[in-house]
Amino acid sequence: MPIPPHNRRASGAVVAALGAAGLIVLAAAPAAFGDGAVSELVVGGIEPIHGLKPGDTFDLPVTVANKGTGTAEKVWVSYSVTRGLDFVDVPSNCRVQHIETYDEMTENWAATCAFDQAVKPGVVYTPEKLLRVKVLDRAYIDRLRVRVEDGGAPMDDENGDPSVAGTAPAVKLVEQPAGGEGSAERVKVSVTSVNTADYQVTGAALRGRVGDTVTMKVKFANAGPAWLLEEEVERGVQIMITPPAGTSVIKRDYYCHAERGTYRCPAHFGMNMAEDVQTAYTFKLKIDKRIAGAKGSIALTTEPRPFDHNKANDKADITLDVTGGGSTGSTGGSTSGSNGSTGGSTDGSAGGSSSTGDDATTTNGGNLAETGSSTLPITGAAAAAVVTGAGTLLIARRRARNLS
Structure with a gap:
């Protein structure tokens, strides 16, 4: 937008005044700008x-x-x-x-x-x-x-x-x-x-019936006494989590990613690992079938850690006790399920009507979307009614749009 004439004159006056003020400052301080003497x-x-x-x-x-x-x-x-x-x-x-x-x-x-x-x-x-x-x-x-x-x-x-x-x-x-x-x-x-730090993992004991969705929560910790400044020590330690056989992953921990039947997770989320810090990883698993002796694991990757002298706690079991009836299969790896595609929150229950007890196991049959154990059949007539209703609503909207 063009500047009105009176604004142009005002701007010119301001510029002139600033220029004059600058000349006065320069004239009043020749030592600061003229002799070139500066400290370093x-x-x-x-x-x-x-x-x-x-x-x-x-x-x-x-x-x-x-x-x-x-x-x-x-x-x-x-x-x-x-x-x-x-x-x-x-x-x-x-x-x-x-x-x-x-x-x-x-x-x-x-x-x-x-x-x-x-x-x-x-x-x-x-x-x-x-x-x-x-x-x-x-x-x-x-x-x-x-x-x-x-x-x-x-x-x-x-x-x-x-x-x-x-x-x-x-x-x-x-x-x-x-x-x-x-x-x-x-x-x-x-x-x-001269000091040490003990990286360690904690597994979980899961229990439920075939068709249940259970919460699996496993942990990683630095038990100290030393803290670790990540940029100054060996980088790269990761957490590898393998769910028990006979289960499928309904929801993975947000920070973990699938990798050939297991899940790779970061050990921590910052520039350092403070002493006594603990990180938990939460998954939702569906029990697909009963497999005798099924177990998974949580383990540290094998990068050199000269500060960590205790290797006995670098791996822990994730056990699964399938209660009640249900099919029993041969020992094998866990199924991929949704492969963690849902992402999202890493705590609490997966939603719906499932409830989680203190032992991190689901105590009822899970929700409709995850277990299918409570899903009611939709008859052909009901499905047809839904389709017909949707079509009628769409036609009504189009007619209303044409009349407007």
Whole structure:
């Protein structure tokens, strides 16, 4: 839409005013734009740390240097450690924030220390007392980040708790002999500890009659004591679930996918595996026939896990007790059923009139759609009436449309 003449004049006046204001600012601050002196802060002294044990403490020997040509009047040094580590004896000129897992960020502790002093070009500094870190019982492979910056103060992460000031005496930066300065504004290294984590699975005991739909719930857990940062350890462990013979899958767990008579499921749904975390997988199975001794299984895949020394709980049985009458077949694999095509929710009953007891087995005959055990026959006359009624309704709608 064309701009009315008076709006065009107003816009021109605003542009002219902004241009004049810009010239005034430039004229008033020639040093900021003319001499080219800028600071360039870098950190150094941070190297990977290995062989620690839960309960150990260590200091962070960080250095700060200014490789630019201008002095930084105030600097901030920020530290971040993942959840197997924590800060101790934090100086009062530092603020600490706890940040829970969100998006692609794993849980961590962040400490930002303010140094209200000049950092001159060509000079290397270090805190007069280094920041101390403690190794927690859940440590295994952790990550340490260090960053230095000047200008405005860094803000808290909005996804974390409010930051709090340290209680130890404040520290300042002190000059060091030349050498040892870093080359980057931020550094990330690994911190490893000697520890173990026990991945384990739990099976299920199912019971029902032929034609019933039963709930199968099996579990995977990391029993600790260590947590696992997935990007730093061997990836790829999966859960393989094989239903008992004589059953068909009516509804699979949402995260599991069929693979040659079994189901492959992810071990967890994030960047890390916290200690004592547990994941459940829920399926709906229809009991098609009675097979003596039928059983399925839940098992971990066989990728190397050097932290997991207990292999006895990497596989568990899924048993099926078919009660009452019903046909008995030979031992064999489970039928595919709907092969999990329904997807959807992974908890609760499959719907209809079926109810699930505390032992995760269906206590009645299931619902109409899944078991067929309560389906009433539709006579030919009834079916014809349904078809005739539908045709009459369609003709009436067409006539109404033609009259309108």
